Amino acid sequence: MNTTELKQLFFIGLVFLMLGVEKNHAQNILNDYNITWKTQSANVSESMPVGGHSIGCNVWVEDGDILFYAQRSGSFTENNEYHKLGRFRLRLSPNPFIDNENFHQELKLKEGYVEIKGGINNSKVKINLWVETKRPVIHLDIDSEEKIKAKVSYENWRYKTKYYNTKQNYGEAFGSFSWMCYPDSIYRYHDEIAYKDNGVLFYHRNRDDKLLIDYMIEQQGLQDVENKIINTQKGRAFGGLMVGEGFIPTEIASGKYLEADYKSWSIESESPKKRHAVKIYTHISQTESHQEWEQNLNKLVEENISDKNAKKKTLKWWEDFWNRSWIKINPNNKEKDTLAWEIARNYQIFRYQLGCNFYGEYPTKFNGGNFTFDPSVVLKNGNPRKKPSFYPGKTPDWRAWGGGSFTAQNQRLVYWPLLKTGDFEGMLPQFDFYNRALPAAKARVKEYWGHEGCCFTEQMENFGLPIAAGWGWTQPNATQRRRHEDTPHGVMVNGAIKYHYESQLEFSFMILEYHRFTGRDISKYMDFIKASIRFYDEHYQMRQTQLTGNPLDKNGKLVITPSTACESYKGAVNPIDATAGLKACVKSILELPEKYINELDKQYFKQLQKRLPDFYYDIIDEDKIINPAKSWTEYKNVECPQFYPLFPFNLFEMHQDDEQIQIFKNTWKHGEFPKKYIWSWHQDGIFYARMGMTEKAKWYNTEKLKDSGQRFPTFWGPGHDWVPDHNWGGSGMIGLHEMLMQTNGDRILLFPAWPKDWNVDFKLHAPQNTIVEGELVNGEIQKLKITPKTREKDLIICNFKNTL
Numbered sequence: 001m002n003t004t005e006l007k008q009l010f011f012i013g014l015v016f017l018m019l020g021v022e023k024n025h026a027q028n029i030l031n032d033y034n035i036t037w038k039t040q041s042a043n044v045s046e047s048m049p050v051g052g053h054s055i056g057c058n059v060w061v062e063d064g065d066i067l068f069y070a071q072r073s074g075s076f077t078e079n080n081e082y083h084k085l086g087r088f089r090l091r092l093s094p095n096p097f098i099d100n101e102n103f104h105q106e107l108k109l110k111e112g113y114v115e116i117k118g119g120i121n122n123s124k125v126k127i128n129l130w131v132e133t134k135r136p137v138i139h140l141d142i143d144s145e146e147k148i149k150a151k152v153s154y155e156n157w158r159y160k161t162k163y164y165n166t167k168q169n170y171g172e173a174f175g176s177f178s179w180m181c182y183p184d185s186i187y188r189y190h191d192e193i194a195y196k197d198n199g200v201l202f203y204h205r206n207r208d209d210k211l212l213i214d215y216m217i218e219q220q221g222l223q224d225v226e227n228k229i230i231n232t233q234k235g236r237a238f239g240g241l242m243v244g245e246g247f248i249p250t251e252i253a254s255g256k257y258l259e260a261d262y263k264s265w266s267i268e269s270e271s272p273k274k275r276h277a278v279k280i281y282t283h284i285s286q287t288e289s290h291q292e293w294e295q296n297l298n299k300l301v302e303e304n305i306s307d308k309n310a311k312k313k314t315l316k317w318w319e320d321f322w323n324r325s326w327i328k329i330n331p332n333n334k335e336k337d338t339l340a341w342e343i344a345r346n347y348q349i350f351r352y353q354l355g356c357n358f359y360g361e362y363p364t365k366f367n368g369g370n371f372t373f374d375p376s377v378v379l380k381n382g383n384p385r386k387k388p389s390f391y392p393g394k395t396p397d398w399r400a401w402g403g404g405s406f407t408a409q410n411q412r413l414v415y416w417p418l419l420k421t422g423d424f425e426g427m428l429p430q431f432d433f434y435n436r437a438l439p440a441a442k443a444r445v446k447e448y449w450g451h452e453g454c455c456f457t458e459q460m461e462n463f464g465l466p467i468a469a470g471w472g473w474t475q476p477n478a479t480q481r482r483r484h485e486d487t488p489h490g491v492m493v494n495g496a497i498k499y500h501y502e503s504q505l506e507f508s509f510m511i512l513e514y515h516r517f518t519g520r521d522i523s524k525y526m527d528f529i530k531a532s533i534r535f536y537d538e539h540y541q542m543r544q545t546q547l548t549g550n551p552l553d554k555n556g557k558l559v560i561t562p563s564t565a566c567e568s569y570k571g572a573v574n575p576i577d578a579t580a581g582l583k584a585c586v587k588s589i590l591e592l593p594e595k596y597i598n599e600l601d602k603q604y605f606k607q608l609q610k611r612l613p614d615f616y617y618d619i620i621d622e623d624k625i626i627n628p629a630k631s632w633t634e635y636k637n638v639e640c641p642q643f644y645p646l647f648p649f650n651l652f653e654m655h656q657d658d659e660q661i662q663i664f665k666n667t668w669k670h671g672e673f674p675k676k677y678i679w680s681w682h683q684d685g686i687f688y689a690r691m692g693m694t695e696k697a698k699w700y701n702t703e704k705l706k707d708s709g710q711r712f713p714t715f716w717g718p719g720h721d722w723v724p725d726h727n728w729g730g731s732g733m734i735g736l737h738e739m740l741m742q743t744n745g746d747r748i749l750l751f752p753a754w755p756k757d758w759n760v761d762f763k764l765h766a767p768q769n770t771i772v773e774g775e776l777v778n779g780e781i782q783k784l785k786i787t788p789k790t791r792e793k794d795l796i797i798c799n800f801k802n803t804l
Contacts, residue, residue, distance in 0.1 A: 029328045029761065030110040033345040035712065037105045040097065043258065044069070044396075045377035046711035048107050049724075050114045051356025052131035052314060055138060055282065056370025059114045059129055061105060064097040066090040066116060066127060069396060070138060071370040073360025073429070074284045075238040078206040079164075079176040079186060080461055082365070082403025084396055085240060085282060086202055087155040087257070089264070090140060092148055096125040109352055112318040119145075132310050133317035133358070135300065138280040139307065147272035151250065154200045154242050157260040157395050158191045164393075169480060170400070172393040177402025178212055178461060178468035181480040193265055195249045196241065200265045203239025205290055216465050219474065221447070228443035230436060232286075232463045237293045240282035241301060246270050247278070258374045259394035277307060284361065321355055325421040327736055328761045340758050342713075343705035347736055350705075350714045350729035351421060354414070358423075362462060363430035366410035366681075366730075367401045367722040371715070375399075378723045390718075400722045404462045406433070408503030409566070410681050410727040415510065416648060417733035419517050420741065422765035431511055431525055433462065434504070438528050440464030441504075445535060448490030451542055453535025454528065456504040458497035458567075470494035496567045496637070504532040505581030506648055512588040513650075516767045526596055533585055536560065536578065537608055558611050563629075565641040568673070571633030574613040576626070577641040582612050584649035615645070623666035638682075640673040646690040647683070647734075653744040654692050654752055655796060664691050678703045679719035681727045685735030689753040690742070694799075697753045701735035704728070743767055748791070751776070752798045766791070776800065 035048065040061040047058035047068075054073040059066070070085040077083055096118035097103060104117040113130035123146040130139050142150055166173040166182040173179045179186050189210065193202045211233045217226050247267040254263050269276055283297040329344035330336050353371065357364045364370070375392035392398045401407055415430045434456065441454035441464050457466040465471075472483025472493030483493050492498045508529040515522045522529075537558065541551035544559045553559050558574075565575035586609045589597060597605070616627040628642050643664060645651040652660045668675075668691070675684065678700065685700035707713040710723065717725035742749040743766045750772065754760070756779045763773040770791045775783040781802050786792045 029326055029331060030322060030348065032334075033109055033348050035107045035349070037711075038103060039100045040064075040103060040105075041711065043377055044373040047373060048105065048114055048712055049353050049356065049371045049715075050107065050112070050129055050131065051353075051370060052112060052133040052317075053136045054357055054360035054370075055131050055136055056353075056356050057129065057131065057138065058371055058373055059105075059116075061097055061103070061116060064091070064095045066097075066129075068129065069373065070280065070282075071372070072136060072238065072282050072284060073357055073362045073364075073370065074236075075204075076233065076236060076362075076404040076462065077176075077204060078189065078208075078210045078212060078233060079179060080212045080233065080402070080404030081176040081188070081397060082399065083158070083204060083238070085238070085280075087157075087262070087396070088140075088242070088280070089153040089155060090127070090142075090278075091151045091153075092125065092142070092144075093151070094120055094148065096120050096123070096144075096148075107349075109348065110318065110322060111315055112352070112355075130311070130314065131356070133314045135303075135305070135310070136282045136284075137300070137310070138282070139310075140278040140280075141307075142276040142278075144274050147274055148276075149269050149272045150244070150247075150276045150278070151266055151268040152242065152244060152247070152278050153253075153264040153266040154193070154202055155255070155257070155262045155264045156191055156193055156202060157257075157262040158188065158204070158397075159193065159263045161190045162188045164188055167480075168391055171391040172398070174390065174400055175393060175398040175403055176212075177405040177459070178216065180469040181473070181478075182469070183473055183475045183478040191239070193263075195265065197243070198248050199241050199243035199267060200249075201239070201241050201294075202265075203237055203290075203293070205237040205293070206233055206235065208234050212461065212468070213463050213465070216461070216468050216471070219468055220444075220465060220471055222443065222465070225443035225447050229440040229465070230463055232436070235286040235288060236284070237287065237290065238282075238284040239297075240280050241297060242267070242278065242280045243301075244269065244276060244278040246273065246276070259376050260374070260396065279307075318355075321423075324423065325351075325763050325765065326761070327740065327764075330759050331761045333759065336759075337757065339702055339706060342707060343702055343732075343736075346705045346707065346714050346729075347733055350733065351417075351423075353714065353724070353726070353729070354418070354426065355423070357429070358426040360429050363406075363411065363433050364414050364726060365399075365403075366407065366414050366725070366727040368399050368717075368724055369726050371724050372396070372399045372722060378718055400718065402467070405459060405467050406462065407459050408456070408507070409458065410721065412503065412506055412510070412648070413681055413683070413727040413730040413734065415730070417730055417737060419513060420737045420743075420764045420766070421733075422771070424514065424518050424520070427510075427514060430507070431514075434507055434528050435525060437462065437464030438531065442531060444490070445539070449539060449542060451538040452531070453533075453538050454504065454531035455501055455535055455539075456532075457492060458500040458503060459494070466492050470497065495570075497564075499563045500567060501535070502566070502575070502578045502581055505536070505578065505585055508532045509581060509584050509588065509649060512585065512592075513767075515592070516588070517765060517769070519769060523596065529585065529589065530601070533582065533589070533605075533608070536582055552611060556611055557613050560613060565628040565632065566637070566639040568637040568639040568641065569628045569632040569635055572629035572631070574616070574630040575632075575641065576615060576628050577644040579613050579615065580645040580649040580651055583609075584651060586612065617663070620666070620670045623670060624663050625667040625670055626663055635672075638674045638677060640671060640684075640687075642667050642671070643687040643690070647686045647738070650744045653742065653747070654690070654749060655798065656744075656747070661691055665693070679716070679728060680721050680725055681731060683731045683734070686731065686738050689735060689738035692753050692798075694739075694753045694755055697735065697739050698755045698758075701732060701739065704732040704735060737764065740764065741766065741772060746794050748772060748786075748795045750774070750795060750797050751800050754799065756799070
């Protein structure tokens with residue numbers, strides 16, 4: 001081998017060594033973040049999350065038994081309630097968990113599983129619970145130094161049909177949001193459970209004669225366009241099969257956990273062994289018959305994939321996940337600022353929770369995702385910073401703000417962070433949610449108002465219609481949320497959101513930003529984006545013509561009224577959130593390549609850009625401020641949409657629009673909106689970062705991301721919503737991102753609101769397939785790597801001197 005060849009081999013080896021060092025570095029930062037418990041849990045409120053694919057499990061050990069709930073995305077019933085698959089209980093004999101002496105439970109972030117260890121005398125037992133990332137299969141692996149027997153039970157609290165009390169506001173029916181305050185009766189229909197092939201088969205199949213969608217189509221007068229509305233409920237069934245190697249059926253029993261009665265179906269190992277393996281195969285689909293559904297489940301069971309191979313693929317998936325992105329504060333000096341270290345740990349753990357539903361049929365729900373638990377202990381142990389006034393049902397399925405319904409302003413905060421973490425694949429369920437419901441949203445507009453575009457209400461069911469309770473009841477015995485004869489045609493009775501459509505612009509902009517970050521094809525979403533924008537143009541020209549006889553104002557501008565700025569500024573004319581959304585979307589759509597926008601569309605959007613309303617300003621104590629709308633009739637609720645031009649719509653940027661940034665600071669200074677709320681969807685920390693208010697951003701995002709007050713640190717809530725509150729965590733992630741890196745336009749602002757006393761090791765994603773990786777130690781940049789290097793010219797270092 002000649003010298004040149006040796007040099008080439010040395011160089012290749014050095015490259016691979018450096019890549020290995022970087023990858024190990026990314027993985028090793030997680031070791032300190034594992035959550036470890038040395039004592040068992042009092043109840044499910046002290047559970048750990050573990051998951052993968054589209055499944056989330058709450059895992060805990062109580063009185064010597066290992067228990068876990070399992071929930072899978074898409075498990076929606078005929079009432080559009082979001083049901084868990086069930087509860088599972090493992091009991092070993094002899095029991096290594098009869099006391100806490102040798103107890104150990106640990107969430108291993110890097111590998112994505114929960115490990116539980118115990119023992120009797122000198123005999124050690126280890127249980128690993130993990131979920132495959134490429135298939136919807138749960139694994140329970142038991143290893144013991146001595147032979148041991150295992151009994152696994154499937155526990156179900158829906159073994160019989162139950163009447164729901166719908167008449168109470170925010171009561172038992174709140175988990176199936178549409179039926180809240182319904183004046184007549186509804187029922188939660190029972191599941192089917194039976195032994196099959198030495199395992200337990202369990203499933204819920206929707207009653208096709210009792211579907212919520214059928215009621216709502218008639219309620220909302222959409223019978224003539226019923227064929228345009230995609231039925232997400234008909235034939236839907238979800239469930240699974242629990243089996244164990246060498247396990248046989250034993251007994252059917254009954255019991256009560258917290259406030260819910262249940263029945264259990266158990267399987268037990270035929271003989272003591274050192275190793276036991278239990279698997280739960282899950283399946284969801286819409287089929288013509290149960291037989292077809294079960295055949296599809298059997299295909300999953302019969303796939304020729306070994307547990308070893310499945311585990312290998314799962315470990316590789318999590319390795320790639322963690323290597324994509326991280327933020328670690330005070331990585332080598334936790335004692336310097338323990339709270340700063342803690343919020344970075346919680347950032348990583350919450351990102352893990354989001355990673356557990358990458359392949360869900362539906363997006364991660366803001367009000368608990370797949371990790372909710374029994375409401376009785378939520379309200380008993382809830383975070384003292386905010387407790388809601390809910391009157392919940394008794395089962396683990398119940399959650400505030402519904403299961404199959406979606407509240408858009410909350411959902412958005414779960415998905416904006418995934419741009420900078422580079423978790424682009426995980427955003428697709430949210431985009432597909434709107435795409436799936438688009439035919440219904442377009443059919444409503446055509447039927448009610450006769451023009452083009454789509455209309456997505458702020459709260460809607462997953463098939464695209466406004467929730468029934470918000471639409472209003474027409475039954476003569478309705479006493480609450482009644483739809484009166486003078487209710488505007490096509491409009492909900494819910495006064496908080498009846499004219500709140502802005503979120504369709506925000507999700508359109510999110511898709512456009514997804515394209516700007518990745519360059520990936522968004523052709524399938526362009527109809528949604530264009531229809532969302534066109535609705536505002538055509539609908540409000542129609543409204544203005546009805547009011548004045550002219551489609552535009554005297555300056556040729558669009559007039560957006562009746563409307564609202566978020567839920568807070570009622571009776572608004574030209575609300576700033578919708579105006580900013582239109583400006584941002586139209587600007588972005590005009591920058592798209594020709595494959596996404598033809599010449600005719602381009603001319604339309606250029607003309608629309610000219611007729612969009614302006615922003616409106618005022619003077620208070622000689623300070624110029626920006627108003628939430630041109631005018632409004634009342635302020636109610638606690639939002640501040642004045643800052644939506646900053647986030648989410650990226651219309652102004654520090655170090656480029658400094659005069660406008662000062663106006664936002666003035667607006668904050670003089671604003672009469674609340675400025676102390678941390679919980680749930682409140683996003684002040686994002687606005688502070690966008691205005692360069694470093695100390696405020698530091699304080700707020702620390703409060704937002706610090707330990708939850710529950711045993712598990714990122715089970716925030718209930719706040720306005722529920723436990724765990726995913727829009728609480730999402731807004732905290734965004735806050736940290738914006739402190740560290742802002743990416744309006746082509747420029748990359750680094751450290752725009754980062755405190756000088758926080759050391760940080762990070763890797764984040766920026767537009768144009770750019771990755772920014774660096775380390776800041778004692779106020780000095782120790783490492784900075786931009787990929788590709790051509791983007792270095794767009795980097796602006798703020799507040800710190802780059803000496804590299």
